[in-house]
Amino acid sequence: RESLLAAPNALSSVRHVIAVMSGKGGVGKSLVTSLAAVLMSRSGFHVGILDADVTGPSIPKAFGVTGEVRGTASGAYPLPSDGGIDIMSINLLLPHDTDPVVWRGPVISNTVKQFWQEIIWQDIDYLFIDMPPGTGDVPLTVFQSLPVDGILVVTSPQELVSMIVAKAVNMAQMMEVPILGLIENMAYFRCPDCGKEHKIFGESHLPATAAQYGLPVLGRIPVDPQLAALCDNGAVEQFEGHWLDEMIA
Amino acid sequence: RESLLAAPNALSSVRHVIAVMSGKGGVGKSLVTSLAAVLMSRSGFHVGILDADVTGPSIPKAFGVTGEVRGTASGAYPLPSDGGIDIMSINLLLPHDTDPVVWRGPVISNTVKQFWQEIIWQDIDYLFIDMPPGTGDVPLTVFQSLPVDGILVVTSPQELVSMIVAKAVNMAQMMEVPILGLIENMAYFRCPDCGKEHKIFGESHLPATAAQYGLPVLGRIPVDPQLAALCDNGAVEQFEGHWLDEMIA
Ligand SMILES: Nc1ncnc2c1ncn2[C@@H]1O[C@H](COP(=O)(O)OP(=O)(O)O)[C@@H](O)[C@H]1O
Numbered sequence: 245r246e247s248l249l250a251a252p253n254a255l256s257s258v259r260h261v262i263a264v265m266s267g268k269g270g271v272g273k274s275l276v277t278s279l280a281a282v283l284m285s286r287s288g289f290h291v292g293i294l295d296a297d298v299t300g301p302s303i304p305k306a307f308g309v310t311g312e313v314r315g316t317a318s319g320a321y322p323l324p325s326d327g328g329i330d331i332m333s334i335n336l337l338l339p340h341d342t343d344p345v346v347w348r349g350p351v352i353s354n355t356v357k358q359f360w361q362e363i364i365w366q367d368i369d370y371l372f373i374d375m376p377p378g379t380g381d382v383p384l385t386v387f388q389s390l391p392v393d394g395i396l397v398v399t400s401p402q403e404l405v406s407m408i409v410a411k412a413v414n415m416a417q418m419m420e421v422p423i424l425g426l427i428e429n430m431a432y433f434r435c436p437d438c439g440k441e442h443k444i445f446g447e448s449h450l451p452a453t454a455a456q457y458g459l460p461v462l463g464r465i466p467v468d469p470q471l472a473a474l475c476d477n478g479a480v481e482q483f484e485g486h487w488l489d490e491m492i493a
Numbered sequence: 494r495e496s497l498l499a500a501p502n503a504l505s506s507v508r509h510v511i512a513v514m515s516g517k518g519g520v521g522k523s524l525v526t527s528l529a530a531v532l533m534s535r536s537g538f539h540v541g542i543l544d545a546d547v548t549g550p551s552i553p554k555a556f557g558v559t560g561e562v563r564g565t566a567s568g569a570y571p572l573p574s575d576g577g578i579d580i581m582s583i584n585l586l587l588p589h590d591t592d593p594v595v596w597r598g599p600v601i602s603n604t605v606k607q608f609w610q611e612i613i614w615q616d617i618d619y620l621f622i623d624m625p626p627g628t629g630d631v632p633l634t635v636f637q638s639l640p641v642d643g644i645l646v647v648t649s650p651q652e653l654v655s656m657i658v659a660k661a662v663n664m665a666q667m668m669e670v671p672i673l674g675l676i677e678n679m680a681y682f683r684c685p686d687c688g689k690e691h692k693i694f695g696e697s698h699l700p701a702t703a704a705q706y707g708l709p710v711l712g713r714i715p716v717d718p719q720l721a722a723l724c725d726n727g728a729v730e731q732f733e734g735h736w737l738d739e740m741i742a
């Protein structure tokens with residue numbers, strides 16, 4: 245594994261690299277990446293996000309980050325959010341409204357490798373990687389080229405969580421990277437009128453699977469229309485919710 | 494297109510073939526296929542389901558159909574559900590708990606072609622095809638080999654519906670098959686305690702997109718834990734809900 249690792253930019257300094265992965269697209273992995281980054285930033289750390297996910301609404305969109313990436317001979321700089329989170333995203337390189345399907349696997353993994361080698365990540369305590377979804381070749385290649393310190397796995401109650409966690413554990417073991425924990429998104433819905441919580445996708449099978457592998461469940465996030473609206477409006481840094489407080493502790 | 498169409502089994506008689514497609518996996522396309530089949534069956538038609546989707550919980554599971562597919566020299570027969578819906582599914586050929594990822598695109602499309610050519614579909618008024626998810630090569634190949642009379646597109650409020658409908662319309666036009674309409678799944682959640690409906694994934698952009706292409710929205714289905722439970726327990730034929738009544742009319 246060592247020989248495939250790409251070196252960071254000479255001017256970069258990154259202390260911890262945390263990869264956020266999922267079993268398949270659409271479970272809210274990008275959202276969880278954004279929330280984790282915002283929470284760590286609020287705790288006083290300098291945070292970066294390397295967005296390797298071309299599918300679905302993007303990290304730059306959630307943070308309201310637009311603009312051109314400026315480069316020099318020694319590298320290029322990420323774009324900062326209002327709250328000071330440094331962001332580099334494949335989505336910042338895509339022309340407006342391009343169908344992301346044109347980005348094939350090898351192009352994605354090469355671009356991600358470049359984001360590590362060419363981008364100058366200055367004084368970053370925690371760099372979150374919004375991984376390409378799933379447990380196939382593309383995320384595998386990313387794990388082989390970037391020095392990841394820990395993995396967060398995002399699941400949803402709609403999927404076969406035993407198979408997904410098994411595959412994630414397999415991949416993590418192969419790459420010799422510890423899984424820090426599991427986060428269940430869309431775990432429930434809290435009715436704003438009567439305050440009752442409803443498990444809209446049924447009972448979670450995550451606790452049993454987590455126990456089987458000795459992994460902690462770091463949080464359960466509800467389906468929250470306000471959260472979705474903040475992301476649509478580039479205002480994820482304003483989110484309020486205590487679902488992930490344990491993870492940060 | 495004509496030259497690629499596979500001939501049905503000599504003993505088959507199928508009056509209408511309806512393909513149910515989606516822009517990506519996980520939006521509930523298989524669920525909608527099951528519901529549409531059950532509703533048409535309740536209306537008195539003889540219905541079949543050709544399950545071409547290896548991802549996620551399967552059609553046989555939702556109908557509680559298990560068992561071996563029996564064949565003769567002239568072909569093989571689908572398995573009937575309790576309510577008399579004839580089912581053939583890739584999932585009936587998979588060994589228990591096989592990771593569906595081992596089924597590559599060409600293997601899936603060849604199997605689906607065989608389901609049309611080898612399976613004896615007797616006296617079927619409506620054959621629903623639970624399409625491989627998305628608008629890529631695999632569903633394209635299926636559309637090229639099976640004579641589809643109409644298409645239903647399933648969407649969810651979480652996705653970029655304008656792009657998805659555009660791609661579906663493109664594919665349908667290329668194949669010269671009419672899109673019968675759009676169905677929005679997970680459109681809202683009805684709180685069982687206070688009865689209020691909540692758009693848990695935010696406002697739907699479907700009406701505007703549907704109008705743009707002159708396509709009817711045939712139904713909006715809520716996230717319903719009871720519905721999910723019925724499917725988990727092989728009891729989808731017992732579902733109650735009027736969300737798709739207009740579609741059947
Ligand atoms: N907890 C949630 N509440 C409301 N909307 C959500 C939630 N999680 C995800 N979404 C929405 O679902 C869609 C998919 O989420 P995303 O984070 O892009 O998933 P992934 O990265 O796994 O593909 C987005 O439109 C997002 O706003």
Ligand SMILES: Nc1ncnc2c1ncn2[C@@H]1O[C@H](COP(=O)(O)OP(=O)(O)O)[C@@H](O)[C@H]1O
Nearest residue numbers: 402518519520521522523524549715716717721
């Ligand atoms: N309206 C709904 N209410 C509750 N659960 C749903 C609903 N639609 C889909 N699901 C659940 O979501 C998962 C994915 O649905 P599925 O029909 O397999 O999607 P697709 O065929 O698009 O991949 C299944 O576990 C299913 O039971």
Ligand SMILES: [Zn+2]
Nearest residue numbers: 435438684687
């Ligand atoms: Zn309520």
